[in-house]
Amino acid sequence: MKKTLFLFTLALAFSLIAQAQEEPQALKYENVTYHNIVKVDFKPGTYSRIQEIMKIYMEAGEASGTKGPEVYWLMSGDYDIMYVWTLEGGTADLEWDWSPNGVKWWKALVEKMGSEEKAKDLRKEWASYILKSTNEIARRPIK
16 A cells, blocks of 8 residues: 555656646737836925926927826835836837837927927936936736
8 A cells, every 4th residue: 555655646746747847838928018117216305397397398298299108106115206108019119229209209309498409408407306216117918
């Protein structure tokens, strides 16, 4: 009886090992969207100016016909705000240094500011208000 139980346990162990060693199958995610999530912690005392610059940026987005991020002012944690961009082209959107929509937005910002130099100065000013930030990519199932 002990020998039979031992052989049965041994056979079960070998079958489990064999199953665990099967070749993995390629599996692509379906029915998902990808998102770029940026969280920013601004320097103290910059809230009013941040609001003004955000309004300029959003107006440039509207003028260029590009979709801006969803904006969430955070109530807890280490960051002040979270921006969520949907990657309309999926992960292929990550291959761009400047996406076509980013170029359209930049041209609209330059036009709104009156010159490329003023647009660059605004971006530098914006960056000067950032204490720290994170940038993450997320996947979300489509319901």
